[in-house]
Amino acid sequence: MTTEKQILVFTDLDGTLLDHTSYSYAPAEKALQTLKKHHIPLVLNTSKTRAEVKLLRRRMENTFPFICENGSAVYLPDSDGDFVAHVSGSGYDGILSVLSQLRKDGFRFRGFNDMPASEVSAVTGLNTDDATLAKQREATEPLLWQGSEEELLQFTTAIEHHGLRLVQGGRFYHVMNQTDKADGMKKVADYYRQSTGRDVITIALGDGGNDVGMLEAADFPIVIPGKKTTLTIKNPAAVTAPSEGPKGWQQVMGPLLDKLLAQ
Template sequence: MPYLDDPLIIFTDLDGSLLDHHDYSWKPAQPWLDKLAAANVPLILTTSKTSAEVAALQTALHLTHQPFIAENGAIIHLPPGWQTQEQQPVHVMGARYSDIRQALVDLRQRYDFEFRGFGDVTPKQVAVWTGLSEAQAELAMQREASEPLVWFGNDLDFAHLKKCLSREGLALTRGGRFWHVMGTDAGKGQAVQWLSQLYRQQRGVPVASIGLGDGPNDLSMLETVDYAVVIKGYHEHQMPVNDGNGSQVFRTTEFGPHGWSQGLNHFITLP
């Protein structure tokens, strides 16, 4: 198990993980947030939220000096301290939002698929779907490389939609509340791997990675990191993380930020 003063990098999901599923509070996790900050451990927000949403949260969490991963891994933002001549401030993995929307509109017209995405509705409807305020919903609609969907059709049509998207170079990822459409080469696991490699190159030493998440869209992240915390979630989805020798995965008995703290207590030894 790593010590807090070892070379560490931590990737965390937000909704249902660091943030409470119901009120979006991170207060129960604050003691660990303070410990990580004092030890200069990078805490990388890794979420389905948009860049606009994450930027506001980063400020509130005092993490603006760290990178973040948005839209389920489709977008990586690098702060000045992480940028190089080769790396721009924003790294897009996969398809652009305008191309995703065009493909979805074309497929719906062609096959009469029954779904609605954020690009089809108003901020008021997104607020109803998510429990966010309308102002927060507007931030959630500022998308760059993925589209959340609500599916209303049957299973057969859904399987057909998946095949059609695959032919367009797109894939579906299951989130806590929505299906997310993005490029096939985008995902939390791919983004975590890319950012971990960049950090190791900067440090010049081996770095242990910890990932924390509660939903199916976190699985690729949890299977990429060295130590995975599967936070108990308010859903019925299976979370089959490949745990290697069995000691690298911890499943919490608590939800949200309480489970988040429980996971770090399990894996990180205080010096």
């Protein structure tokens, strides 16, 4: 294995490392074991909350930094080894304060903070326990828009006036800071540069629109094809896996790790 640079692997979860239906990562197990054998950090970079990721990290025995809520919260170890959130811009309380004011201004929406877990479960399809974890937010707020299209444009402008941004997901709009998964990846890469004194090689894997920035900023971007569309990445090093989910993850990561570790 090359000793000049530290290899870092950044991966999205749902539809990438985790199967869309079963949420299993078993098809990628061989490559995951290679990472463990060579002490290569596997950094989870997801839209999920820390509470949601905590269970998966425990199951995977993952002890590395991680990134949640689309890059808005980066978790790095402190001097005691505890993971501390580094939140860019307004924290969750700041976002809720802005939304409270905008609601008083007449905008109509319903966010996760307004909903009991049973309602989050109903609108997301998550079970109640998982919905409870999804409500434990630190840096972003998903919401259902209840106004008109014209009001939505005004709402977007108002959000931006407060230094935030509104990102459309599937069913929800997400109010968040001016950050994305690429920003989270950069923070973790900088942490490893400073803590190891070595430069880094970044490998990134993703399947969704919120992964584009991360993929375009990586040294080795790996696009996992989606069920409906496959991303086009402006990075000449980008490759697309032949299969969806963790099977595709394994198909590309296996040979890539063999190549890098042989250098």
